[in-house]
Amino acid sequence: MPSKTKKNIVILISGSGSNMAAIVRTAQQQDWQRQFGAGVAAVISNRADTGGLQLAQSLGIATQVLSHKAFDSREAFDAALMALIDGYQPALVVLAGFMRILTPGFVNHYAGRLINIHPSLLPAFTGLNTHQRAIDAACTEAGCTVHQVTAELDHGPILAQAAVPVLPGDTAETLSARVLVQEHLLYPQAVHDWLQSQP
């Protein structure tokens, strides 16, 4: 039986939004509305000049921009972001290339309903430049991780991972492209599994 509960998903982006689009397309193709009573209610970007916003609109999703540059402090930005997100009464907040460090207050507010995708096989290579660092460390495998977000950056409980080989001659760009293909499969599946696990 489809759930009657309305489970709104809010996706936060900063860039091209390809993971966001993969989730939206999967939600539409698999009819998460019917399966779980769930849908992507809005995409919010902290940058106005990102292609991800147009992509979301082309998929029929409401978009919002909240520039971090309009705020004096990280706390003030996060408080405004929380107010914006909470207007959608989200069951789940999905970080999809949202390139902001979040305050503990924000993370605690969404405890248990805030997830992220990170382009490495965590716990290896938290932070930035993950692909170049994997190449420099002569790793034979790289990949991506979906995890719950906790106050410590890129350290929350792992929900799902996908690995790819690091090939001879790889650059950060070629490795990133190989990992991104897996991100677009892994993240929609992880959101699906999260929805399925909910009462």
Ligand code: GAR
């Ligand atoms: C993705 O590779 C994602 O894993 C990464 O940013 C990219 C966003 O691409 N996220 C992080 O590095 C988070 N620390 P997209 O905007 O096309 O989805």
